[in-house]
Amino acid sequence: MIWNKEIECADRETMRALQLKKLKETVKYEYDNVPYYRKKMDDAGVKPEDIESLDDIRKLPFITKEDIAANYPTGLFAKPMEEIVRIHASSGTTGKPKVAGYTRKDLEIWGECVARAMASAGQDSKSVVQVAYGYGLFTGGLGAHIGAETIGATVIPMSSGNTKKQIMFMQDMKSTALACTPSYALTIAEGVAKEGIDPADLPLKAGIFGAEPWTQGMKESIEKGLGIKAYDIYGLTEIVGPGVSISCDENEGMHVQEDYFYPEIIDPETLEPLPDGEIGELVFTTLGKEGFPMVRYRTRDLCYLMREKCGCGRTTVRMSKILGRTDDMLIIRGVNVFPSQIEEVISKFEELTINYMIYVGRENNKDTFDLEVELASGLAIDNIKFIEELRGRLDHSLRDMLGIGCKVKFLNEGTLPRSEGKAVRVKDSRNL
Ligand code: ADP
């Protein structure tokens, strides 16, 4: 199902013309209304009139997470508070949260984008969408909510947590879609199994999962555990929240709502633009947002762009799954390690659940690297021969993937903490 065929299936020329028109307006708007960015442009010697083509975007200075922090809380807002009708903020694991402000029009844009996402996941006005993302400053809950409402679905605003009640409502209200983080979806799937419910008996058809990185292996576990098709929804508070992009039935990347969010991929070191297909840092310019517009915002998320025709009929550019956040990258004994690489390895082992915990520390001037994994149900941790054989195979696969080894500890199923929101899978005590 395609929500907005005219835009989502527009030909390249039409889309580029629309983007250029909106880009020019955005840059002028930003220059006129955000003094901090005006100064950046002045320092770089670039004026709004210098934007004559889409490629001219490269002349513009970036906005970074540090710029947002330096302007905490509302210094980069382009509208007076009177016109701001909603505030959200990202969790801000380090330092102050990043605060975003929305005008009425911004909420409409957000609703439109998430509506496209809901439709891509097969939902319509007859659907019942259970939102199990947290409601609050976090954009997950109200983001999924506004999209489900825009398509006219029945929204169940559960928020996260209380897994038993989630499952009860899912059955009693005949929810057709579940929107939550992939790690919480997995927790719910485990709950379903624990209650002896056959996933095929659930009315649930689709999952709209995002807000954290997840692998194909994780996707398969969730799809099996809930008897659904899982879709990947991407977004970030600074740009709008979830709905910046969504996967389709082809499961080959996420279609970017590029009439509102213009994507670029840059080399995070040289800051030079990279061609389609090359992995780098994702940068977004919002096209038409009023309250908290962003020009060339560096997301720190790593992915690549695809412009080949998609089987679903949409013509919008696709971004690959998020392969990691530069923030999440661990440097262990000089080697770059992403938690998602570990998840990918673990997901290939039937003997393990997909839960894990990474511990990094420092002893005798050397990095320590420990990994806890869980045995799948019914497997005996006291079967030493089996465990040692499994350890051997796991060590080998991890070393293949990461280039370094780690110390693995096996746990019984259900030992590791389960997530209701964004999962915490790394404890790095080196930074304490
Ligand atoms: P934060 O997690 O930085 O406090 P947000 O709640 O705004 O703030 O989350 C945005 C971030 O979450 C993105 O920059 C990205 O790293 C991650 N994210 C969101 N959706 C996805 C997704 N579908 N796949 C992978 N990562 C995602």
Ligand code: K
């Ligand atoms: K107001």
Ligand code: ZN
């Ligand atoms: Zn598609």
